[in-house]
Structures are given as C-alpha cells and as structure tokens.
Amino acid sequence: MTETILRADAMLTPGGAVVDAELAFDGDGRITYAGRARNGVAPTHDLAGHVLMPGLVNGHTHSAMTLLRGVSDDEGFMPWLAAVQALEQHLTHEDVAVGLQLAMVEMIETGTTSFADMYHWDEELIELVRAAGMRVNAALASFAPEAVGFPGVSPWNGADATAQTEALAERFAADPQIRISYGPHAPYTCPPEFLRDIAARAKERGIPIHTHVSESAAEVAQIEERYGATPAEHLDSLGLFEAEVLAAHCVHLTDGEIELLARTGTAVSHNPVSNLKLGNGIARLPEWQAAGLRVSLGTDSVASNNTLDLFEEIKTGTILHRGARQDAAVVRAADVLDIATRRGAEAVGFPEAGALEAGFLADVIALDITGSSATPFGLAADPATDPDADSAALVSHLGFAATGADVRHVFIGGRHVYADGEHLTLDAASIRVRAAAARARLSAAASSS
Amino acid sequence: MTETILRADAMLTPGGAVVDAELAFDGDGRITYAGRARNGVAPTHDLAGHVLMPGLVNGHTHSAMTLLRGVSDDEGFMPWLAAVQALEQHLTHEDVAVGLQLAMVEMIETGTTSFADMYHWDEELIELVRAAGMRVNAALASFAPEAVGFPGVSPWNGADATAQTEALAERFAADPQIRISYGPHAPYTCPPEFLRDIAARAKERGIPIHTHVSESAAEVAQIEERYGATPAEHLDSLGLFEAEVLAAHCVHLTDGEIELLARTGTAVSHNPVSNLKLGNGIARLPEWQAAGLRVSLGTDSVASNNTLDLFEEIKTGTILHRGARQDAAVVRAADVLDIATRRGAEAVGFPEAGALEAGFLADVIALDITGSSATPFGLAADPATDPDADSAALVSHLGFAATGADVRHVFIGGRHVYADGEHLTLDAASIRVRAAAARARLSAAASSS
Numbered sequence: 090m091t092e093t094i095l096r097a098d099a100m101l102t103p104g105g106a107v108v109d110a111e112l113a114f115d116g117d118g119r120i121t122y123a124g125r126a127r128n129g130v131a132p133t134h135d136l137a138g139h140v141l142m143p144g145l146v147n148g149h150t151h152s153a154m155t156l157l158r159g160v161s162d163d164e165g166f167m168p169w170l171a172a173v174q175a176l177e178q179h180l181t182h183e184d185v186a187v188g189l190q191l192a193m194v195e196m197i198e199t200g201t202t203s204f205a206d207m208y209h210w211d212e213e214l215i216e217l218v219r220a221a222g223m224r225v226n227a228a229l230a231s232f233a234p235e236a237v238g239f240p241g242v243s244p245w246n247g248a249d250a251t252a253q254t255e256a257l258a259e260r261f262a263a264d265p266q267i268r269i270s271y272g273p274h275a276p277y278t279c280p281p282e283f284l285r286d287i288a289a290r291a292k293e294r295g296i297p298i299h300t301h302v303s304e305s306a307a308e309v310a311q312i313e314e315r316y317g318a319t320p321a322e323h324l325d326s327l328g329l330f331e332a333e334v335l336a337a338h339c340v341h342l343t344d345g346e347i348e349l350l351a352r353t354g355t356a357v358s359h360n361p362v363s364n365l366k367l368g369n370g371i372a373r374l375p376e377w378q379a380a381g382l383r384v385s386l387g388t389d390s391v392a393s394n395n396t397l398d399l400f401e402e403i404k405t406g407t408i409l410h411r412g413a414r415q416d417a418a419v420v421r422a423a424d425v426l427d428i429a430t431r432r433g434a435e436a437v438g439f440p441e442a443g444a445l446e447a448g449f450l451a452d453v454i455a456l457d458i459t460g461s462s463a464t465p466f467g468l469a470a471d472p473a474t475d476p477d478a479d480s481a482a483l484v485s486h487l488g489f490a491a492t493g494a495d496v497r498h499v500f501i502g503g504r505h506v507y508a509d510g511e512h513l514t515l516d517a518a519s520i521r522v523r524a525a526a527a528r529a530r531l532s533a534a535a536s537s538s
Numbered sequence: 539m540t541e542t543i544l545r546a547d548a549m550l551t552p553g554g555a556v557v558d559a560e561l562a563f564d565g566d567g568r569i570t571y572a573g574r575a576r577n578g579v580a581p582t583h584d585l586a587g588h589v590l591m592p593g594l595v596n597g598h599t600h601s602a603m604t605l606l607r608g609v610s611d612d613e614g615f616m617p618w619l620a621a622v623q624a625l626e627q628h629l630t631h632e633d634v635a636v637g638l639q640l641a642m643v644e645m646i647e648t649g650t651t652s653f654a655d656m657y658h659w660d661e662e663l664i665e666l667v668r669a670a671g672m673r674v675n676a677a678l679a680s681f682a683p684e685a686v687g688f689p690g691v692s693p694w695n696g697a698d699a700t701a702q703t704e705a706l707a708e709r710f711a712a713d714p715q716i717r718i719s720y721g722p723h724a725p726y727t728c729p730p731e732f733l734r735d736i737a738a739r740a741k742e743r744g745i746p747i748h749t750h751v752s753e754s755a756a757e758v759a760q761i762e763e764r765y766g767a768t769p770a771e772h773l774d775s776l777g778l779f780e781a782e783v784l785a786a787h788c789v790h791l792t793d794g795e796i797e798l799l800a801r802t803g804t805a806v807s808h809n810p811v812s813n814l815k816l817g818n819g820i821a822r823l824p825e826w827q828a829a830g831l832r833v834s835l836g837t838d839s840v841a842s843n844n845t846l847d848l849f850e851e852i853k854t855g856t857i858l859h860r861g862a863r864q865d866a867a868v869v870r871a872a873d874v875l876d877i878a879t880r881r882g883a884e885a886v887g888f889p890e891a892g893a894l895e896a897g898f899l900a901d902v903i904a905l906d907i908t909g910s911s912a913t914p915f916g917l918a919a920d921p922a923t924d925p926d927a928d929s930a931a932l933v934s935h936l937g938f939a940a941t942g943a944d945v946r947h948v949f950i951g952g953r954h955v956y957a958d959g960e961h962l963t964l965d966a967a968s969i970r971v972r973a974a975a976a977r978a979r980l981s982a983a984a985s986s987s
Binding site: 155156158159160161162163164165166169191194195198305306361362364365366367368369370371391394395396397398401404405407408409411412413414415416417418419421422423459461462464465466467469481482484485486488489490492494517521524525527528529532 | 604605607608609610611612613614615618640643644647754755810811813814815816817818819820840843844845846847850853854856857858860861862863864865866867868870871872908910911913914915916918930931933934935937938939941943966970973974976977978981
C-alpha cells in the first residue's frame with residue numbers, strides 16, 4: 090500500500106504545534122506518522138506556506154437548506170420562518186439532492202470533513218455523500234403525524250422516517266463514512282408517545298438520536314406549560330437520554346439540565362452564529378465545559394447563518410462568551426479548536442477522526458498562511474527555542490484570523506477531495522448552476538401559491 | 539476628462555439594490571451616474587459575476603499594530619497586555635511604517651477604503667497613505683508626560699504630539715484623502731488638565747479629537763472613583779464634547795451618557811469583535827440607534843481582533859445584539875451596512891464618500907458572487923418584478939455571507955488600487971516579508987530585555 094506524505098510549515102496536534110511538520114498516512118487512510126519532518130523522506134505533497142490541522146466537524150446542520158440561503162432574514166424571526174416554510178414546502182427530492190451537494194461543495198472548500206445533519210435522507214442521498222468523500226451522521230427529520238406547532242414542513246412523517254432510519258442504519262452499518270440517526274425534530278414538535286417510542290427503539294438497536302433541545306426561550310416556556318418540566322427534563326422522563334443523543338443548541342439549559350446531560354453522556358452542539366442571528370440567545374459554553382459535557386460546534390443551516398464556514402463559529406464561539414461574561418480567559422481558542430475537531434468528531438460518531446496522531450483517520454486540511462491576515466505569523470525562527478510560543482501562534486491564527494477561504498487542500502480518510510482550491514469529487518460549477526435554478530423555481534412556486 | 543464606467547450584476551445604493559447596474563465616475567473621482575445599465579454605453583470594466591457597494595470605513599483602528607498580530611491572546615487580558623507592551627516598546631519608526639503598510643494591504647484586500655486611526659503619525663507616514671491611495675483620519679496618540687496607569691507605551695508624549703498634530707493638520711488641510719485629529723488616549727491615561735487643554739485647542743482650531751471612552755467596566759470604576767463621574771460625564775466637564783469627537787468603544791455608556799453624546803453630535807465607534815475578544819462587554823448599539831448617535835464600525839487593532847476584515851464586524855455587529863437581546867429584529871443588517879459605509883464615512887470626516895450616488899466620491903468595491911457562499915443569490919430573474927426582494931437578497935448576502943476574501947476590485951476616489959486581486963499601489967509581497975522580519979526582531983528584543 091502506498092504511503093502519502095505531507096510536509097507543511099506547522100501542524101496542529103493534540104500535543105500542540107509541530108513546526109516543520111510531516112504527516113504520513115497509508116493506503117487505508119490511516120495516519121502512520123505525525124511529527125517533525127524526517128530526514129531522507131520525500132514528501133508526496135510539499136505544502137510550504139501552509140499549516141495542517143484536522144478536518145473540521147460540523148455538529149449540527151440541515152445541509153440541503155443551502156437552497157434557502159438569505160431568505161427574508163432582516164425582518165425578525167416570524168417573517169423569516171414564514172418565508173423559509175413557503176419555499177420549503179415546494180422542495181423536491183432533486184432539490185434536496187442539489188442542496189446537499191452545494192452544501193458539501195461549501196463545506197469542503199471551508200475545511201469541513203464530517204457533518205451531523207438532520208433533514209430528508211435516503212439511500213440515494215447517502216450515496217452522494219459517499220461519492221463526495223465526506224463523513225455524515227445523517228438523521229432523518231421526523232414529526233409524528235399529529236405533530237403540533239410546526240406548520241409547513243410537510244413531506245416527512247414519523248412512521249416512514251422511523252422505518253427508513255432503521256433500514257438505512259442496517260444498510261450502512263459497516264461504512265466508515267456513514268452513521269444514521271433518528272431525527273425527531275424537537276420536544277415541541279414531537280408528542281411524548283412518539284419520542285418515547287423512538288427512545289426505546291434507539292436504545293434497543295444502538296441507533297443514535299439527533300434532536301433540537303432548548304433552542305429558544307419560547308420553546309422552554311411552551312414545554313413547561315405543556316408538560317410541567319424543562320425540555321431536557323421532559324425528554325429525560327421519556328427515556329431519551331438512555332439512548333445516545335446529540336442535542337443541538339441547548340441555549341437555555343438550567344444547571345440541573347447541564348448536570349443531567351453530563352451524567353447521561355449526552356452530546357450537545359453549540360451553534361453560536363445561528364443562535365445570535367435568530368435572536369435565540371447565548372448558550373452557556375463555560376458551564377458546559379466545567380461540567381465536562383461532550384460538545385461539538387455547528388453552523389445550523391445556511392438559512393440561519395448564512396454560511397457553512399466553521400472558522401466563523403470557532404472565532405464567534407470563543408469571543409462571544411468572553412464578551413458576554415466580561416472575562417477574556419473564560420473560553421480559550423485552543424479549547425474551541427478541540428471542540429471543532431477531536432471532540433466534535435467524537436460527539437457526532439466518528440471517534441477515529443479528528444486528530445493528527447498516528448492511528449487516527451487522515452481527515453486533514455491545509456490552510457495557506459502566506460496571506461496578509463496570517464502576517465506576521467509569529468512562529469519562532471528556530472522551532473527548538475520555544476514550542477509553547479509556536480503552539481500559541483498557531484492556535485491564535487486558527488482561532489482568530491483564519492477563515493474558510495484560506496483552505497487549499499482537504500483529505501478525508503486519506504482521499505484527496507480538494508487540491509489547491511479545486512474539487513476532485515464534486516462538479517462545483519454545475520452544482521452551483523443547478524442550485525440557482527432550483528431556487529428560482531422554488532421562489533416562483535412560493536409566490537404563485 | 540475620461541469617464542470610467544463599471545457594470546455589475548447588482549449595486550448597493552442608498553435607495554436599495556440596483557440590478558444590472560452601472561456606475562460612472564469622472565476623472566476627478568466623482569460619481570456621475572449610479573443606476574441601471576444604460577443602452578449604448580460601453581463599460582470600462584465589465585464586472586459580470588460581481589456586485590458593487592461603497593468602500594468600507596474602519597471607524598477605529600491602530601493600523602501599525604498589525605506587527606503584533608496574535609500575540610499571547612488566549613490566556614486572558616493581563617497576559618495579553620503585558621505581551622503587547624513588551625513588543626511595542628521596541629517599535630521603531632521603520633516598524634510603524636511597515637506595520638501601517640501591511641494594514642493598508644489587508645484593508646484594501648478586504649474592501650476598506652477609509653480608516654480612522656490612532657497611533658504614531660508624522661508626515662512620512664501620512665505620505666505612505668497618500669501613495670497607497672486610501673483615506674485616513676490620523677490621530678496622534680498622546681499621553682501627558684505625567685500620564686497614569688499605562689506603562690510600556692513610550693515614545694509619544696503630550697506636548698510633542700499636540701504640536702505635531704497641529705502642524706500636520708495645517709500641512710494636509712486641503713487634501714481630500716487626509717484628516718488629522720488629536721489622539722488623547724483615554725480619560726484614564728490622560729490627566730484632566732491635559733484633556734482640557736486639547737479640548738480648548740480642538741475647539742479653537744477646528745481639529746477633531748479621536749479618543750477611547752468607556753471601553754471596560756474597570757475603566758468606568760476607576761474614573762468614577764477618581765473623578766466622581768462616568769467617563770463621558772468626566773470628559774464633558776472638561777469641555778471635550780464642544781469639539782468634534784470620535785469616541786471609540788463606548789461599551790458601558792449609561793442612558794445619560796448616550797443622551798449626552800447624541801446632544802453634542804459626538805461620533806462613536808462600535809468595535810464588537812475587539813470588545814468581545816478582550817472581555818470588555820457588549821456595547822448598546824440598539825440604544826445608540828434609538829438616540830440617533832453618529833455611529834461608525836471599527837476593527838480596533840489586529841492585536842485585539844485579529845484581522846482588519848470589516849465584513850466580520852458587520853455580521854457580528856448585526857447578530858450579536860439580536861442574540862444578546864433575544865430579538866431577531868433589534869438590529870438590521872441593512873442598518874449596519876449603512877453604518878459601515880455612509881454613516882461611518884460621515885463619522886470619521888469623509889462625508890463625501892460612503893454612498894454610490896451621483897455627486898459622491900467614487901470609493902467603491904466589487905465583490906465576486908460566483909462562489910458557493912453566494913449561491914443561490916436570490917436576485918429575481920426579472921429585476922422589474924420585485925425590487926424589494928432584490929434589495930433584501932443583496933443586503934442579506936453582504937451582511938451575513940460575504941467576507942473580505944470576496945473583494946476583487948477597489949476604487950478610491952476613482953483610483954483603481956486593487957484590480958482582480960492584485961494591488962496597484964502597494965508592493966504586498968515585499969511588505970509581508972518586511973513585516974515578518976520586523977516581528978522577529980521585536981520578539982528577539984522583547985525576550986532579551
């Protein structure tokens with residue numbers, strides 16, 4: 090089996106920065122070496138002027154909603170929701186496919202290699218992810234037929250999604266790129282019996298659950314009025330956290346709910362940009378960290394973001410809490426980078442990805458550091474002199490200055506999917522044209538209905 | 539005089555989006571036409587796949603501090619300040635020059651055409667800005683010789699800076715690219731008599747003042763303890779607001795101080811990313827808007843940001859308040875774009891720049907909209923059908939999805955300074971090399987002192 094060897098100016102590893110770095114992986118896409126450049130080893134790709142880091146993990150998105158980018162998002166929450174739903178009810182399977190492909194184009198370009206998604210999924214859509222080379226934890230969005238309070242989201246109903254989830258989970262059980270989850274939308278859209286049934290099935294079959302929890306103050310008030318409990322307490326009473334759960338948003342968790350999610354090993358997803366833009370609030374990341382929660386970082390859909398660039402979430406997810414708490418040490422960029430990579434990969438079900446270390450899967454991205462916003466970079470002239478300073482410089486750049494536009498190469502499980510700014514697995518130009526046409530058709534359908 | 543004519547897919551004007559747009563300006567760099575493309579007019583630059591908007595205005599920065607990018611910024615405020623000061627005390631004039639040039643490279647690349655700066659300035663540095671083609675409101679940072687509480691910032695003292703400010707203001711009085719301001723650092727670093735003297739001189743000579751006000755809770759407490767007043771009340775008692783003032787940060791203004799600044803026509807600068815990253819808090823932009831304050835948007839220095847990309851500030855400055863107030867309508871992207879352009883230009887002293895409208899100066903940037911994060915864009919197929927929807931789509935893209943990396947062309951006063959990603963007035967490659975060398979020398983000096 091052929092080994093691939095990357096050389097770069099520096100590399101982010103669990104132990105800190107490695108300067109004058111070398112990463113090697115075998116034909117199975119498994120890292121065999123991650124350290125200082127070795128004498129006498131010729132690199133396959135000499136990436137001078139670049140740094141390497143693990144591929145980013147998007148902990149919560151609805152990828153096909155790229156088609157709804159920028160819909161009515163400057164007038165408040167209700168006009169936005171109405172506009173999204175007016176378009177969404179006209180989505181065809183072909184639309185979902187091209188929206189997913191557009192999302193993968195954007196994710197790869199901005200350095201994301203794995204994503205946890207909740208939307209419409211079937212075998213054909215999963216095969217698009219396999220062809221693109223990405224990893225997905227795909228949750229089939231579901232609402233019980235009698236679902237309450239979420240009009241306009243039509244084609245998916247509970248029974249179908251549940252059966253299809255289980256069939257897909259079996260079909261792709263051995264695929265290292267694919268995990269399948271139940272996707273009950275939220276406690277306010279799924280009745281208790283429906284959630285209880287999914288919890289029992291999830292526990293029995295070992296299939297995880299991806300759901301929204303405590304996204305808005307309005308949701309918390311509604312659940313408390315309806316069930317006399319907070320959202321996480323309510324879900325706990327239905328047995329949900331006996332299964333493996335990924336809970337998105339969790340903006341308004343109480344201390345008791347944080348303790349509950351920590352005790353049950355529940356993974357959460359922090360979506361700072363979406364939570365801000367939609368006016369939902371600021372999740373309590375410092376308390377999550379103190380409680381030892383399993384945490385990932387997500388963009389949510391582009392309809393509420395409006396990009397899939399996780400570098401924005403990394404910066405916002407670091408500085409937001411510093412400002413809100415008036416404490417510049419309360420969240421560290423180094424920790425958020427860890428959440429966006431190693432801990433995120435673990436949270437969404439790919440624990441063998443997420444770190445540049447021998448034995449891990451080679452999900453790795455290379456960022457150009459020759460541009461203005463990377464100058465001066467601050468690595469020591471002699472890397473032996475001050476490894477802590479080199480680590481601080483690399484973390485600072487990746488946490489506060491880098492953006493998705495700096496990403497030039499992406500490897501996923503050793504497969505080169507993006508080379509010097511060119512896609513190797515997706516026809517980006519054609520996908521953009523088809524996505525624009527799909528949006529035009531959706532807009533026409535919405536305005537004539 | 540030759541006219542220059544730009545064609546683009548759309549253009550942001552004070553009246554909303556113009557689709558299929560044309561912008562013309564004369565040899566004096568003054569806009570002669572801004573509207574729909576005219577039949578029979580051949581464009582000088584056919585920018586298909588681009589949108590036009592006014593050049594961005596950075597309302598508060600310390601540009602030469604690009605050299606201190608990424609210094610010790612993940613450990614809290616005091617270690618950061620100590621590390622910045624350890625390097626800054628070794629800055630030479632040559633360092634300040636190359637730091638300024640690096641900042642201009644980055645600003646132009648990310649679409650900024652004017653900036654309000656507070657640092658070390660002299661005629662040679664001003665000439666660098668003139669050569670680059672940008673507009674600057676340059677404030678000479680000053681502290682009285684007996685200044686309190688801000689160790690490490692050495693070479694600038696009050697008397698010199700005051701005299702030099704006045705000489706430079708006279709020297710460049712007629713230059714449309716240059717304004718000169720007094721730069722008394724802050725109420726906690728400048729004693730009352732020093733500030734009173736500057737206020738009187740500013741009022742007498744018509745030279746504006748650029749200062750920091752109410753950046754941190756610690757500052758407010760210190761000023762209240764020392765003077766028995768809030769920072770703005772204290773400055774008001776010294777007569778400062780009888781002059782034209784640009785007050786940066788203003789994070790902790792009381793209702794009374796907001797009313798004071800509105801009544802005195804004082805301009806403020808909102809720096810959301812810096813305020814968050816340094817743990818200073820969240821300024822009350824919604825109240826500023828309600829009070830009718832003159833507002834600009836700033837990055838602060840890259841040491842506290844770590845980029846000069848104002849598109850980040852536009853997005854953060856919109857969504858931050860929505861999240862903090864749990865109200866998705868409390869700040870609109872359309873308003874923040876206006877703050878970053880027309881209102882910002884007015885606030886920093888270039889009222890004839892900042893809008894794409896006949897009679898204004900041609901400070902205009904072109905952004906590529908063929909990429910993934912601009913797809914689908916959402917303009918109507920036929921621009922006659924729904925101009926409001928077209929405006930909403932353009933504002934949404936510029937407010938929530940665009941980044942500095944999308945900027946491809948920059949014209950300032952009609953001068954083409956950045957063409958299809960290439961600098962026409964600055965030798966970017968050489969500047970980056972010199973900046974990296976300067977930083978290495980500063981680091982060596984700091985660690986051996």
